[in-house]
Amino acid sequence: MxxxxxxxxxxxxxxxEIFYSIQGEGQRAGTANIFIRLAGxxxxxxxxxxxxxxxxxxxxxxLLEALKEYDCKNIIWxxxxxxLQLTEEILLYFGTQGYYQSIETNGSNKxxxxxxxxxxxxxxxxxxxxxxxxxxxxxxxxxxxxxGIPKPxxxxxxxxxxxxxxxxxxxxxxxxxxxxxxxxxxxLSIQMHxxxxxx
Numbered sequence: 001m002x003x004x005x006x007x008x009x010x011x012x013x014x015x016x017e018i019f020y021s022i023q024g025e026g027q028r029a030g031t032a033n034i035f036i037r038l039a040g041x042x043x044x045x046x047x048x049x050x051x052x053x054x055x056x057x058x059x060x061x062x063l064l065e066a067l068k069e070y071d072c073k074n075i076i077w078x079x080x081x082x083x084l085q086l087t088e089e090i091l092l093y094f095g096t097q098g099y100y101q102s103i104e105t106n107g108s109n110k111x112x113x114x115x116x117x118x119x120x121x122x123x124x125x126x127x128x129x130x131x132x133x134x135x136x137x138x139x140x141x142x143x144x145x146x147x148g149i150p151k152p153x154x155x156x157x158x159x160x161x162x163x164x165x166x167x168x169x170x171x172x173x174x175x176x177x178x179x180x181x182x183x184x185x186x187x188l189s190i191q192m193h194x195x196x197x198x199x
Contacts, residue, residue, distance in 0.1 A: 013063065013085055014039040014055035020070045025189045026119050027138050027158045028102065033074040034067055041080040042108055060093045067099070076102045083109040091115060107132060121162070126153040140189055145175040149183050160189035 016037040023031050039055035058066070067075070075094060077086060083105050091101055091114030102117035108124045110132045118136040122129050130153040139156040144164045152159070161179060163172035173190070180186045 012057055012059050013090070015058045015063065016053075016055050016080065018063075018066055020072065023076065024192045025162060026140055026160055028117065028119075029189070029192060031074065032072050033076045033102070034070050034072055035076050035078055036063070036082075038077065038079045038082045038085050040084055041106070042084060060090060064094070064097060067094075073099050074102070075099045076104060077115075078104040081106055081108065083111055086112055088112040088114050120156070122150075122152075126151070129153050143172065143176050143179070145171045147175075149179050149186070159186045161186050162189040162191065165191060 013036075016039040017035075018037070019035050021033065021035060023029050023033050039053060082103055086103070091112055094101060095114055100116050101114065102119060103111065103115050104119050104121065105111065106123040107120050107129045111118065118133075119138045119140055120129070120133065120136045121140040121142060123142075133154050135155040135157075137156065138158040138160060139150075139152055139154075140160040140162050141150045142162050142164050143150075150161075161176040163169065163176045165172075176188055180188055
């Protein structure tokens with residue numbers, strides 16, 4: 001089930017940046033990945049700290065050429081909101097090249113088939129999540145000190161609370177720890193790439 005409301009031509013991606021680093025959060029934290037940040041997002045979150053508007057257009061072959069610079073077969077599609085651009089054809093192309101493909105999504109759009117791992121950090125209402133998903137690998141809810149425990153509308157293999165980084169970092173972290181101690185089925189996901197000051 002691909003999203004027909006694409007921001008780009010078929011097999012032509014608006015790529016904001018490509019970089020090689022470790023995953024900083026969630027179940028796959030600490031693993032080496034090639035991050036492909038796609039331009040554009042359909043939401044405006046007040047705590048978003050990512051520049052995702054600039055881009056260059058790349059087709060599959062040109063993007064594959066760029067990926068071969070790195071000795072790694074793990075891709076994380078991120079953004080912005082990568083679901084606005086990805087298609088089954090694009091995922092199949094990189095899958096047949098041996099790449100393990102993860103996505104970080106806000107939940108506002110259905111995802112095309114072909115992904116190996118879905119990390120959903122909901123930024124929309126639960127009824128929208130329920131319409132677009134049945135189950136994901138991980139749910140990762142951003143939380144600040146004024147918010148309670150989430151009530152997910154779908155299932156996941158792993159459930160995370162992620163403190164919002166900003167003016168009240170320590171308070172948000174302690175609040176998430178308190179929520180997790182009260183609800184031990186949840187786990188803490190710290191954005192360690194920000195703590196380590198790496199991409």
